[in-house]
Amino acid sequence: NAGVTQTPKFQVLKTGQSMTLQCAQDMNHEYMSWYRQDPGMGLRLIHYSVGAGITDQGEVPNGYNVSRSTTEDFPLRLLSAAPSQTSVYFCASSYGQGRNTIYFGEGSWLTVV
Amino acid sequence: SQQGEEDPQALSIQEGENATMNCSYKTSINNLQWYRQNSGRGLVHLILIRSNEREKHSGRLRVTLDTSKKSSSLLITASRAADTASYFCATALTGGGNKLTFGTGTQLKVEL
Numbered sequence: 001n002a003g004v005t006q007t008p009k010f011q012v013l014k015t016g017q018s019m020t021l022q023c024a025q026d027m028n029h030e031y032m033s034w035y036r037q038d039p040g041m042g043l044r045l046i047h048y049s050v051g052a053g054i055t056d057q058g059e060v061p062n063g064y065n066v067s068r069s070t071t072e073d074f075p076l077r078l079l080s081a082a083p084s085q086t087s088v089y090f091c092a093s094s095y096g097q098g099r100n101t102i103y104f105g106e107g108s109w110l111t112v113v
Numbered sequence: 114s115q116q117g118e119e120d121p122q123a124l125s126i127q128e129g130e131n132a133t134m135n136c137s138y139k140t141s142i143n144n145l146q147w148y149r150q151n152s153g154r155g156l157v158h159l160i161l162i163r164s165n166e167r168e169k170h171s172g173r174l175r176v177t178l179d180t181s182k183k184s185s186s187l188l189i190t191a192s193r194a195a196d197t198a199s200y201f202c203a204t205a206l207t208g209g210g211n212k213l214t215f216g217t218g219t220q221l222k223v224e225l
Contacts, residue, residue: 004155035215042117042201043156043215058212090155102146102213104155 002026006091006105013081013112021076021108023091029103031094032074036060036087037107043090049074081112117145117202117216125222132189134219136202137182143205145178145185146213150199159187159200192223 007022025032033048035058045058049068063085065077074093078085091105120135136145144163148156162169162178162185169176175188189196199220203213 040217042217043203045212045214048212059214092156101158101161102148102156104157106155107153 004091004093004103004105006089006108008108009106010109011111013078013110015081015083015112017081019078019081021078021089021091021110023074023076023105024072025074025091025093025103026072027093027103028071029093029095030071032068033058033092033102034064034066034074034076035090035092036085037090038087046076046089078110083112086110086112117204117214119200119202119216119219121219122217123220123222125224126192128192128194128223128225130192130223132192132196132221132223134187134200134221136185136187136216138185138202138204138216139183140206142180145176146203146205147174147176147185147187148201148203148215150201150218152198156201189221192221194223194225197221197223 004025030051034046035043037043044060046064047066049055052068052071055066068074089108092102094100094102117136117138126132146161147159150156160171160176162176173190178185199218201215201218203215
């Protein structure tokens with residue numbers, strides 16, 4: 001049981017480049033989400049999905065795009081990277097976030113130069 | 114601003130001592146959860162306490178919830194060096210759907 005798998009672990013981008021952070025879970029969870037973690041800010045919700053084909057915005061969605069074509073996968077796309085998007089990104093999944101344990105991936109360290 | 118605010122921001126204790134961290138929040142909640150994060154790693158769920166519960170235990174962890182004061186505390190008894198990590202509270206808001214809001218965390222250092 002792999003849990004929540006994120007790739008890549010580390011990435012350096014130039015301003016204006018685009019990229020996709022991959023996230024996959026093998027627990028058949030319907031709820032998946034992406035957070036970013038910045039020093040002194042805790043975790044902030046970027047986008048989330050309550051099931052395949054359904055996505056919604058979180059607290060800080062600007063500059064990011066998501067899709068949920070399957071239950072297992074929830075990729076996060078940076079459309080045109082900016083230095084303000086330098087952060088650690090975490091993907092998470094659960095059986096309905098508000099009432100159950102959330103399982104986190106190990107994180108993706110992104111630097112935009 | 115953050116729904117959950119942890120206090121203190123940093124805590125340093127000796128092995129064997131107890132560590133207490135507090136979390137305050139602003140609006141009505143469905144439940145409150147505590148997570149641990151080791152340096153460079155993802156978050157690990159520790160315990161969930163529902164709004165109609167006042168105290169829960171899990172091993173060396175004790176969590177209390179006071180909805181009248183909108184606060185929670187996490188007590189780690191007989192701390193070990195391996196407990197060194199950041200600890201976050203997260204709240205699921207009443208009527209807030211399935212979203213959790215995380216606090217800024219308490220950095221705990223347990224020294225030998």
